[in-house]
Amino acid sequence: MKKIVALVFGSLLVVAVTYAQYPALRFVVSMPEPSNNVYNIVFNCEGLKEDSLVFKMPVWTPGYYQVMNYPEQVSDFTAVNQKGEQLQWKKSSVNSWVVMAANATGITINYQVKATRNFVAGNYLDSTRGYISPAGLFMHPEGKINTPVVVRLEPRAGWNSVATGLETIPGKAYTYRAKDYDVLYDSPILIGNLESFPAFKVKGVPHEFMAYKAADFDRNQLMTDLQKIIVAASGIIGDIPYNRYVFIGIGPGGGGIEHLNSSSVAFTGKELNERAGRIRIYNFLAHEYFHHYNVKRIRPIELGPFDYDKGSRTRMLWLSEGLTVYYEYLVLRRAGLTTEDEMLQEFSKSIKNYETKPGRQHQTPADASWNTWEDGPFGRTADKLNKTISPYDKGPLLGMLLDFRIRHDTKNKKSLDDLMRLLYQKYYKKLNRGFTEDEFRKDAEKLAGTNLQDFFDYIYTLKPVDYTTYFGYAGLSVDTSTYSISRKTDPGQLPAAILRDWMK
Numbered sequence: 001m002k003k004i005v006a007l008v009f010g011s012l013l014v015v016a017v018t019y020a021q022y023p024a025l026r027f028v029v030s031m032p033e034p035s036n037n038v039y040n041i042v043f044n045c046e047g048l049k050e051d052s053l054v055f056k057m058p059v060w061t062p063g064y065y066q067v068m069n070y071p072e073q074v075s076d077f078t079a080v081n082q083k084g085e086q087l088q089w090k091k092s093s094v095n096s097w098v099v100m101a102a103n104a105t106g107i108t109i110n111y112q113v114k115a116t117r118n119f120v121a122g123n124y125l126d127s128t129r130g131y132i133s134p135a136g137l138f139m140h141p142e143g144k145i146n147t148p149v150v151v152r153l154e155p156r157a158g159w160n161s162v163a164t165g166l167e168t169i170p171g172k173a174y175t176y177r178a179k180d181y182d183v184l185y186d187s188p189i190l191i192g193n194l195e196s197f198p199a200f201k202v203k204g205v206p207h208e209f210m211a212y213k214a215a216d217f218d219r220n221q222l223m224t225d226l227q228k229i230i231v232a233a234s235g236i237i238g239d240i241p242y243n244r245y246v247f248i249g250i251g252p253g254g255g256g257i258e259h260l261n262s263s264s265v266a267f268t269g270k271e272l273n274e275r276a277g278r279i280r281i282y283n284f285l286a287h288e289y290f291h292h293y294n295v296k297r298i299r300p301i302e303l304g305p306f307d308y309d310k311g312s313r314t315r316m317l318w319l320s321e322g323l324t325v326y327y328e329y330l331v332l333r334r335a336g337l338t339t340e341d342e343m344l345q346e347f348s349k350s351i352k353n354y355e356t357k358p359g360r361q362h363q364t365p366a367d368a369s370w371n372t373w374e375d376g377p378f379g380r381t382a383d384k385l386n387k388t389i390s391p392y393d394k395g396p397l398l399g400m401l402l403d404f405r406i407r408h409d410t411k412n413k414k415s416l417d418d419l420m421r422l423l424y425q426k427y428y429k430k431l432n433r434g435f436t437e438d439e440f441r442k443d444a445e446k447l448a449g450t451n452l453q454d455f456f457d458y459i460y461t462l463k464p465v466d467y468t469t470y471f472g473y474a475g476l477s478v479d480t481s482t483y484s485i486s487r488k489t490d491p492g493q494l495p496a497a498i499l500r501d502w503m504k
């Protein structure tokens with residue numbers, strides 16, 4: 001929105017001017033017979049004027065590191081020019097439709113998308129609600145990822161609400177814009193008769209939660225606690241980079257996916273009625289929320305710009321996913337929603353989970369990150385389970401090791417929080433890009449003021465973890481038969497200070 005300068009004229013005029021600058025690529029999504037599970041898409045493109053045009057559908061969606069079958073759900077593809085004359089087309093790859101455009105100034109393509117997968121990375125439509133994973137619904141003209149896009153929805157009669165992080169266009173019902181396809185593909189859409197829980201602001205920025213089919217629980221309590229989570233999580237980085245955030249609750253199921261200014265979560269809230277379930281849900285929401293920093297903005301260089309045709313592989317999901325799990329637990333503690341003991345128990349459980357699986361003797365976290373694409377849509381199965389680890393498995397442990405090490409090496413003057421802030425400021429804010437493995441390591445070592453080879457061996461080799469040394473830095477000990485964590489009775493002055501500050 002950097003185009004908005006003439007604020008003196010008031011927001012309406014500015015909006016009109018900005019809207020006029022978004023005319024080229026426009027979608028209309030309708031759902032005339034939702035019970036058939038089919039979305040109708042009309043895509044108007046103006047001013048492209050090429051001999052032939054390639055329209056592409058991504059094969060995956062960022063945040064879910066699997067090849068999806070989005071292009072296979074497309075049918076009834078047709079293309080016409082501005083006079084309404086049919087244009088020839090053919091498929092040139094699994095996700096490419098080539099239209100013989102003959103230099104037409106305007107082209108309209110029509111297609112349908114079958115939407116039967118009720119999942120945060122799928123498309124779904126029935127007579128009760130619709131959910132759109134945009135990477136699996138909206139085609140882009142090849143090479144035009146950086147072009148602004150407008151989307152108008154035609155919800156089923158009787159449906160009255162839409163949950164999405166996309167910007168609305170004032171005065172135009174159900175019409176949204178994205179400054180480019182990366183934003184569009186990162187903005188899922190839920191349509192139906194949705195419930196809005198009581199919204200709140202953090203540093204003046206509104207946070208919303210809209211849900212389909214929420215269970216019976218205390219809405220005010222959820223949102224009061226969620227506000228504490230957002231305050232604690234955003235306090236770590238010290239900057240809120242969006243104008244509005246929305247949690248999109250898609251109803252019963254499993255899984256969640258983070259986005260730039262929203263999260264899609266399988267959610268009913270039923271578990272909120274007892275403490276253990278509440279903590280599980282809060283961890284889950286804190287995880288998806290913290291991702292808007294760690295992975296969306298603090299990101300490995302491979303994770304944006306994305307390769308929508310093939311997928312984007314990185315060896316750093318241990319950082320993007322693993323450390324996000326680490327921060328779930330810390331954020332809940334800092335928000336005052338768990339006790340110190342509850343937090344240590346979460347870490348114990350997670351260490352036990354990692355240490356008691358055979359995969360740790362076969363695969364490093366870096367390799368697990370790279371190979372997560374091979375897992376298939378239902379995760380690791382059969383013998384693979386014994387020979388591999390998930391990029392999540394060692395995450396909380398790696399977070400503790402690195403955090404304790406930085407605190408120890410800097411005499412408790414710096415922490416992992418400082419490293420996350422540094423990465424955010426340096427790569428996202430200043431350089432507007434991700435970082436390489438080498439850059440991450442150099443920045444971590446510079447902050448710690450020491451060589452961190454010993455820590456990085458836990459990422460790149462199968463070396464067993466030295467619990468005594470690392471946990472000793474924070475005045476803690478780990479019983480390696482049960483993996484329970486306890487406080488040392490006489491930890492020494494520096495470890496005592498480190499433990500106190502880490503838990504605050």
Ligand SMILES: [Zn+2]
Nearest residue numbers: 287291321324
């Ligand atoms: Zn995650």
